[in-house]
Amino acid sequence: xxxxxxxxxxxxxxxxxxxxxxxxxxxxxxxxxxxxxxxxxxxxxxxxxxxxxxxxxxxxxxxxxxxxxxxxxxxxxxxxxxxxxxxxxxxxxxxxxxxxxxxxxxxxxxxxxxxxxxxxxxxxxxxxxxxxxxxxxxxxxxxxxxxxxxxxxxxxxxxxxxxxxxxxxxxxxxxxxxxxxxxxxxxxxxxxxxxxxxxxxxxxxxxxxxxxxxxxxxxxxxxxxxxxxxxxxxxxxxxxxxxxx
Amino acid sequence: xxxxxxxxxxxxxxxxxxxxxxxxxxxxxxxxxxxxxxxxxxxxxxxxxxxxxxxxxxxxxxxxxxxxxxxxxxxxxxxxxxxxxxxxxxxxxxxxxxxxxxxxxxxxxxxxxxxxxxxxxxxxxxxxxxxxxxxxxxxxxxxxxxxxxxxxxxxxxxxxxxxxxxxxxxxxxxxxxxxxxxxxxxxxxxxxxxxxxxxxxxxxxxxxxxxxxxxxxxxxxxxxxxxxxxxxxxxxxxxxxxxxxxxxxxxxxxxxxxxxxxxxxxxxxxxxxxxxxxxxxxxxxxxxxxxxxxxxxxxxxxxxxxxxxxxxxxxxxxxxxxxxxxxxxxxxxxxxxxxxxxxxxxxxxxxxxxxxxxxxxxxxxxxxxxxxxxxxxxxxxxxxxxxxxxxxxxxxxxxxxxxxxxxxxxxxxxxxxxxxxxxxxxxxxxxxxxxxxxxxxxxxxxxxxxxxxxxx
Numbered sequence: 001x002x003x004x005x006x007x008x009x010x011x012x013x014x015x016x017x018x019x020x021x022x023x024x025x026x027x028x029x030x031x032x033x034x035x036x037x038x039x040x041x042x043x044x045x046x047x048x049x050x051x052x053x054x055x056x057x058x059x060x061x062x063x064x065x066x067x068x069x070x071x072x073x074x075x076x077x078x079x080x081x082x083x084x085x086x087x088x089x090x091x092x093x094x095x096x097x098x099x100x101x102x103x104x105x106x107x108x109x110x111x112x113x114x115x116x117x118x119x120x121x122x123x124x125x126x127x128x129x130x131x132x133x134x135x136x137x138x139x140x141x142x143x144x145x146x147x148x149x150x151x152x153x154x155x156x157x158x159x160x161x162x163x164x165x166x167x168x169x170x171x172x173x174x175x176x177x178x179x180x181x182x183x184x185x186x187x188x189x190x191x192x193x194x195x196x197x198x199x200x201x202x203x204x205x206x207x208x209x210x211x212x213x214x215x216x217x218x219x220x221x222x223x224x225x226x227x228x229x230x231x232x233x234x235x236x237x238x239x240x241x242x243x244x245x
Numbered sequence: 246x247x248x249x250x251x252x253x254x255x256x257x258x259x260x261x262x263x264x265x266x267x268x269x270x271x272x273x274x275x276x277x278x279x280x281x282x283x284x285x286x287x288x289x290x291x292x293x294x295x296x297x298x299x300x301x302x303x304x305x306x307x308x309x310x311x312x313x314x315x316x317x318x319x320x321x322x323x324x325x326x327x328x329x330x331x332x333x334x335x336x337x338x339x340x341x342x343x344x345x346x347x348x349x350x351x352x353x354x355x356x357x358x359x360x361x362x363x364x365x366x367x368x369x370x371x372x373x374x375x376x377x378x379x380x381x382x383x384x385x386x387x388x389x390x391x392x393x394x395x396x397x398x399x400x401x402x403x404x405x406x407x408x409x410x411x412x413x414x415x416x417x418x419x420x421x422x423x424x425x426x427x428x429x430x431x432x433x434x435x436x437x438x439x440x441x442x443x444x445x446x447x448x449x450x451x452x453x454x455x456x457x458x459x460x461x462x463x464x465x466x467x468x469x470x471x472x473x474x475x476x477x478x479x480x481x482x483x484x485x486x487x488x489x490x491x492x493x494x495x496x497x498x499x500x501x502x503x504x505x506x507x508x509x510x511x512x513x514x515x516x517x518x519x520x521x522x523x524x525x526x527x528x529x530x531x532x533x534x535x536x537x538x539x540x541x542x543x544x545x546x547x548x549x550x551x552x553x554x555x556x557x558x559x560x561x562x563x564x565x566x567x568x569x570x571x572x573x574x575x576x577x578x579x580x581x582x583x584x585x586x587x588x589x590x591x592x593x594x595x596x597x598x599x600x601x602x603x604x605x606x607x608x609x610x611x612x613x614x615x616x617x618x619x620x621x622x623x624x625x626x627x628x629x630x631x632x633x634x635x636x637x638x639x640x641x642x643x644x645x646x647x648x649x650x651x652x653x654x655x656x657x658x659x660x661x662x663x664x665x666x667x668x669x670x671x672x673x674x675x676x677x678x679x680x681x682x683x684x685x686x687x688x689x690x691x692x693x694x695x696x697x698x699x700x701x
Contacts, residue, residue, distance in 0.1 A: 009644065012690045013654040014683040019690035023698075035694050038647035045644075046637045048598065048617070050624030054641030061645045086617075137600035145278060146556065146604035148287035172271070176558045180597025182633075185675050187559070187595065189254040192679035193263065194558050194597075223680030 003033045004069035006062075006103070008079045008215075009041040015215050021242040022075040022106055028242070029114055033073070039065045044082040048181045052089055059090050067095035071113065072103040075238045077135020077213045080105040085138065105139055106238055107154040107213055116161070123243040124164030128207030129155055130198065130221070131174040132214035141213065145173045155213055155237055162240055168205035172198075179220035195224045202232065209233045211240055249595040253563035267561040269397060274555040276504025277605065284500070294493050295609035298546035301484055302536065308451040308484045309527065315454025316525055319516040326528045329359035336361060336443070336476060337368055339524050343474045345370075345440035349432075351458065351465035352376040353445025354392050354549055355478050355528060358571045361443075372443075373435040375464035377428055384411045390565030392572055393502045393551035398564050432464070442468030446479035447548070448494060449525075452487040455515040456525060459498060459508040466512050476524045477514065481532050482545040494548060497607035501550040535583045540618045544579045546608040553602035553612055559595055568592060575602035579615040582623070590628040593619035651691070658685035 003026070007019040026033045042062060043055035062083065066072045074080055083103040087096055110116045131153070135141045142153030159165050178184070178194025199221060202210050210232060212218050218234040225232050257263050281287045301308055313323045324339075326332035332355075340348065348365065350356065350372055362372045362383075374383045378396040382389055385407055389395030396404070401419045408414040414427045444465045448457040456477045458465045469475040485491060499505040517523035536542050554560045554574030565573040570581040570589060578592035593616045602612040623629060624637075643649045661669065662685045670677040688696075 007690045009650070009654070013658055014685060016686050016688060016690035016693050020693060023694075035691075035698070037691075040647055040650045041644040043641075043644065046641050048620070049633065049637050050594075050620035050622075050629060051634065051637035051641065052621055053625075054637050055644075056641075057645035058641060061647075133597065133599035133601075137604055144601075144604055146281075146601055148282050148284070176597050176599035176601065178558065178597060180599070183594070183597045186633075187250045187253060188675040188678050189250070189257050190559055190562050191597075193257055193260075193562050195680070197267070197562075219683050220680065223676070223682065226681040227679060 001031075001071065002069045003031050004066050004072045005033050005035045006039060006042075006066065006072050006074040006079070007035070008074060008076045010219065011075065011215050014219065015236070018075055018215050018236040018238055021236065021238040022073070025106075025238055025242040026073065026109075028120070029110075029116065031114070034069070036065045036069075042079040042082045044079060044086075045181060047082065047086055052086065056090060059087055063087075063090075063093075063095055063099055066099055066103075070102065071109060072099065073106055073109045074103065075106045075213070075236060076215065077105040077107075077132055077139050077141060078216060080108070081134040081138035105135055105141065105213060107135070107141060107158055108139065110158060110241075111154055116158075119158070119161040119241055121161065121241055121243050122163040123240045125208045126166045126168055126206055127159065127240065128168045128170060128202035128205060128210045129159060130177060130202075130210055130212040130217055131155065132212045132217045133174075133176050135213045136174055142174075155211075158237065158241060159211070162243070165240065168202065168207045170201050170205055172201055175201075177217045177221055179217050181216075184220055191220070192224060195220050199224060199228075199230070199232070203230070207232060209235050209240075211235050211237050213237055248569060249563070249567055249591045252567035252569070253559070253595070256564045256567055257562060263562050265400070266398065266564060270555045270561045273394075273503060274552075274605075277501055277552055277555065278504075280500035280504040280506065284496070290493060290497055291607055291609050294497055294607055295546065297485065297490050297493060298608050299543065301486055302482065302542060302545055305481060305484065305536065308486055309481060312449055312451040312454055312484055313527070315451070317454075319454050320523070321454065321516060322522070322524045324524065324526045326526055326530070328530045329528075332359045332478065332526055332528045332530065333361055333364040335526050336478065337365060337370075339474070339476055340365070340370060340441055343441060343522065345474055347435070347439050348372045348441050348443055349375050349435050349439040349464075349468040349472065350443040351445065351460060351468055352379050352395070353443070353478055354572060355445055355480050356443065357389065358530065359478075359528070361478075373432070373439075375432050375435065375462075375468060376460070377425065377462060380428060380432065381407065384408075388566070388571070390573065391551060391554055392549050398566065436467045436471050439468060439472040441474035441476060442472040443476045443478060444469060446477050446483050446525075447498070448485050448491060449479055449483045450485055450488050450491065453515060455513050456483075457491060458512045458514065459495070459510065460512075461503075461505075461509045463510045466510055469512075469514065470518070473521045474524075475514070475517070475521065476526065478526045478528065480528050480530070482547075498548055498550050501552040501605065501607040531584050535580070538583065541579065541583060541615055543610055544576070544583075544612075544615060546610055547576050547580075548608060550607055552605040552607065556601045556605045557596075558599065558601070559597070563595070568595070575612045575616070576610070579610075579612055579619060582619050586623065586626060587628060590623045593617075593623060654689055658689070661685040
């Protein structure tokens, strides 16, 4: 099984520890993971702004970089969703079709491919789980509070394998944090207000660490937390799953 | 383009009021969840409703003609209006024919869309909206901010003050029961004196030629029962093939809208009362154009429950008026660009694409995916602000070239690490208005990987 690691652009540049945790976690589970040189981005920033045509060269670069692998694993539900959902505007070559099936969020790879049932991880803290929208409603990593379905939430399942984690009960289980890519810049007031409201929900629940499957949501929430001088930390779920503390 | 952001920013300035608005609508969303989760077959119902609507839309011409034939057979007069102007002219013509000067109207987003009230008032005809929320905003001379709860943006204190001025209620009165009773007494007179009643239509059944009107206040029934002339205005998309399909939708509608098992009144109108007259006006007003757009046609499945507004985290924090569109919120943001792309080019961007709207939608409209698709069209048509478009062209170049990407990443990290704070947190940096930028690490993951793993 040839596994490639895709580290999204903003994680590569600003949150290398998330890439390291993802890599170490996969290695500790016995996987041989390759990190193809020259990888950049899935193209979502342009496409979500309406400029998917400007994203085509980036899509093509992604396909060229990753098509020789059986699986592409990424610590981002949002980027995985983008490849699977929105790479429909380029020619559907066998390589493109393959990548649209085999680009997986880390949690999907752990649960559906590796069929992980236990982890050797310890993280003693009260954790608030932020359900990032593209993972939840795009990749269907959980049922979502809107739908009347009895399905497990992938991130809950994984967190419950970590010794010491206490998952906080939130008033609003899966409301959007307000990041939304360029939305955060184009509608800064609403975006920040949504983030503040999410943080208040976590704070009321006594959360020490907010975690999520997407670092982009956490980058936004962290930006607000730091401005507020709040002691609440953010950590990508890979960091918690890879934690031995 | 920036319109929604500007209006939203103004709305949000009053944070306590924003929180109140958000909580009020979240309460309705929570009631909807409870009702939806109380029905084990909820998801199958949504699927069934979606399929019935898909089927109907793909045979719309046949069902509309069948509906018309049956309605005529029932003795109803049927009119066809190509657009808002034709609709208003037709309604006015019917009123003139019957010499009707005083009209009571129950809630209808279609007549709102067509601007019927203003049109009739200009002809010297009195129109009284009889839905409580509609009456409140009519007295306040404001457009509705929500399609099911038109005055949801107003607090009871504001309604008390308005009623004090317009209906002579006690100054400072805020008791909802007292205020509602005052509105009832005031409206009763209008019902008794009305020459004609106009209603919207929730469903029109091709098989029977009848229309179905759902209300909680019984105001549509008061109007149509008392006035000799009844006029029902409907968009072409309101058709259902058979009466047996109706139950699927009545089960979904009230639960999605307010969390009620059904609306208090579900009234079926098939023919005129003895000595009365019944007219149905069927309106296109851009709907066939939308039907002709493969990516957007299924927006016409909408049954106007408002659930997408109640769940939308942006709507809840920016208010319905920030959309400047008859139908606001997520569904409005995919319907109105189809009417005037230039004017409404900002609306598809008033979303994080979180997808909650699509998942609450009782007829499974892929709202957030249509928002994404409108964005592509808006950019293609050159309606993005220049700076935004240029930054995306540049991003597209950088992110498809590993060398450029590395250099750009390095300089972005250098800038955030070393540039003095005032140079970074400028008014142009909208991210930094309420948020810190991420702390830039010394090395990227790629740099770390080369040092630590590249041998393997």
